[in-house]
Amino acid sequence: MSLDPSSDRPSSDRPLYRQIADQLRDAIARGEYPPGSQLPSEVALMERLGHARGTVRQALGVLRTEGLLVTEPGRGVFVRERPPIRRTPDRYIRSARQPDHGPYHAEVTRQGQTPRQRLLQVGPVPAPADVADRLGIEEGEQVLVRRHVLMMGDEPVQIGNSYFPYDLAKDSRIAKDVRIPGGAHAELEDALGHALEYFVEDIMCRMPTGEEAELLGLGSGEPVFRLIYTAYDEQDVPVEVFDAVLVGARHILSYRIPAHP
Numbered sequence: 606m607s608l609d610p611s612s613d614r615p616s617s618d619r620p621l622y623r624q625i626a627d628q629l630r631d632a633i634a635r636g637e638y639p640p641g642s643q644l645p646s647e648v649a650l651m652e653r654l655g656h657a658r659g660t661v662r663q664a665l666g667v668l669r670t671e672g673l674l675v676t677e678p679g680r681g682v683f684v685r686e687r688p689p690i691r692r693t694p695d696r697y698i699r700s701a702r703q704p705d706h707g708p709y710h711a712e713v714t715r716q717g718q719t720p721r722q723r724l725l726q727v728g729p730v731p732a733p734a735d736v737a738d739r740l741g742i743e744e745g746e747q748v749l750v751r752r753h754v755l756m757m758g759d760e761p762v763q764i765g766n767s768y769f770p771y772d773l774a775k776d777s778r779i780a781k782d783v784r785i786p787g788g789a790h791a792e793l794e795d796a797l798g799h800a801l802e803y804f805v806e807d808i809m810c811r812m813p814t815g816e817e818a819e820l821l822g823l824g825s826g827e828p829v830f831r832l833i834y835t836a837y838d839e840q841d842v843p844v845e846v847f848d849a850v851l852v853g854a855r856h857i858l859s860y861r862i863p864a865h866p
Contacts, residue, residue: 618864622663634635641686670827672854691857694763697804707788718757726752727782736768739846749780761821762855770848792823799838806834817850
């Protein structure tokens with residue numbers, strides 16, 4: 606795409622910063638700026654394109670929000686090296702589970718990336734209203750939470766809060782500040798005898814809270830997915846509610862939907 610002249614009356618009705626973002630996006634797609642490469646500085650882009658710094662900065666902000674660019678303070682703007690995580694329902698299938706790790710680790714590893722996680726909190730908490738509703742208990746009733754920040758390499762990509770009925774999990778490794786081999790699903794099934802039967806998953810898009818933006822290293826204007834699932838056992842009893850905040854630009858939510866029942 607060619608840019609409009611730097612005049613007060615551009616020929617396109619698209620804002621000029623979006624035209625610049627389109628051109629840079631196309632250049633990245635063509636391989637002119639491969640993954641990991643550094644973009645020209647704002648000053649160099651201003652001189653090349655003939656537009657003000659604020660316009661160039663807005664264009665770079667669009668591509669950062671889309672997940673194409675990352676800014677490294679003191680170094681510059683770079684094309685993101687890691688592709689988004691493709692999150693599929695296959696992550697819940699028992700056969701896809703790894704003996705020593707949970708679904709996130711298995712899924713990210715299969716995609717050739719390096720998963721990491723940081724455990725923030727383990728212990729009893731009052732059930733939030735939406736968690737209580739999904740577990741079929743009263744709001745404020747005691748539940749166990751395991752709260753993580755999940756990372757791809759050194760980059761935080763998700764905050765995950767797993768809630769469990771207190772009486773169910775209180776004497777298991779779920780209640781301890783330890784890594785659980787195979788993840789909490791393996792503990793539910795193998796140690797607690799609750800074979801998982803199905804999951805109900807809801808997904809919403811919104812802007813992050815201040816705390817979420819800080820934990821995930823997000824800048825202004827970067828959206829997130831809020832994903833909540835409820836795990837049910839073979840007796841149709843809810844045994845876990847997972848409430849997660851996913852960086853929108855770092856995830857592709859992929860579903861295979863059959864055309865026949």
